[in-house]
Amino acid sequence: MEIFTTKKNLTEYLEQLRKAGKKIGFVPTLGALHQGHLSLLAQSQQYCDVSICSIFVNPTQFNDPKDLEKYPRPIASDIEKLEQAGCDILFNPEVNEMYAANEQWHLDIGELEHLLEGKFRPGHYQGVTQVVFKLFDIVKPDMAFFGQKDYQQFLVIQKMVELLHLPVKLVMCPILREPDGLAMSSRNIHLSVEERRHALVLSKTLNWLKQHFNKSNIASLTNASEVMINAEPGVQLEYFEVVDGDSLHSADQQTKSIVALVAVKVGNTRLIDNIILVD
Ligand code: AMP
DSSP: OEEEOSHHHHHHHHHHHHHTTOOEEEEEEOSSOOHHHHHHHHHHHHHOSEEEEEEOOOGGGOSOHHHHHHSOOOHHHHHHHHHHTTOSEEEOOOHHHHOOTTOOOOOOOOGGGGSTHHHHSTTHHHHHHHHHHHHHHHHOOSEEEEEGGGHHHHHHHHHHHHHTTOSOEEEEEOOOBOTTSOBOOGGGGGOOHHHHHHHTHHHHHHHHHHHHOOGGGHHHHHHHHHHHHHTSTTEEEEEEEEEETTTOSBOOTTOSSEEEEEEEEETTEEEEEEEEEEO
16 A cells, blocks of 8 residues: 655655546545445445545544544554555645645535534534545545445535535445444544443434334424433433435425434543434
8 A cells, every 4th residue: 555644745646547547536534444434445446446545633623622632543553454455545644734834714515514513513514624625636536435424524525516516426335333233433432331332322213213214203203212312321412303314404294315313422422323214
């Protein structure tokens, strides 16, 4: 695997590949890689000639400085995982390679960035669009792969690509889960054994909702889901919403695609999960 830490060296290398007609697939990450990330890479390898993964803990998308500070950064084992998975290129820049001192700007992609996660993590998606815009500008991928795990993030990036006419095809990849149902996340390592057990209420509730889902009683099913989560010790609910899968507005009987999205805090660890109820 080729490893680059500077934009200049990476763009020169990619330019050669592009000239040779190679189709470039891109998987942006914050690192602390798990099977979920590697499943995105596998998709990229399936569709593209060359796959590039980025590992960059982007400071501008963290609204909580403590969260940024304690975000795991196991770069040596990440490199090993990528090598084993047959990744072609890793881009692993330092913060000052990606941002000039005091660089301050953001894109405004409209209301999507202010709903759900946006309410609880103000400014988060402005950091996400800022860094993904920069990464797309450097890598110029033909295709980019993102997880359904961060459902709203996908919609936000899709909106940015649409508004700026960026020439990249986005692919949403399914959520990978631990055998007991917990959605894989780099943050799961912060959970104690007990907290991890409590965290299972997320996938259990989402699966229960999917099994019982019926467009005619969305309000009562949402309410019952909230009750299930609130009944779990150590779990603090931030939101549980059943929404239109495109607009993220509340779903009703007329809504075509429907998704349930949830965010909680288990101890000090913030977890999100979701399930597609109607495709
Ligand atoms: P992150 O490093 O958390 O920013 O995640 C990088 C990419 O991996 C994002 O597109 C995530 O949606 C995706 N991802 C994270 N967790 C999972 C998972 N459990 N299954 C599939 N994709 C995931």
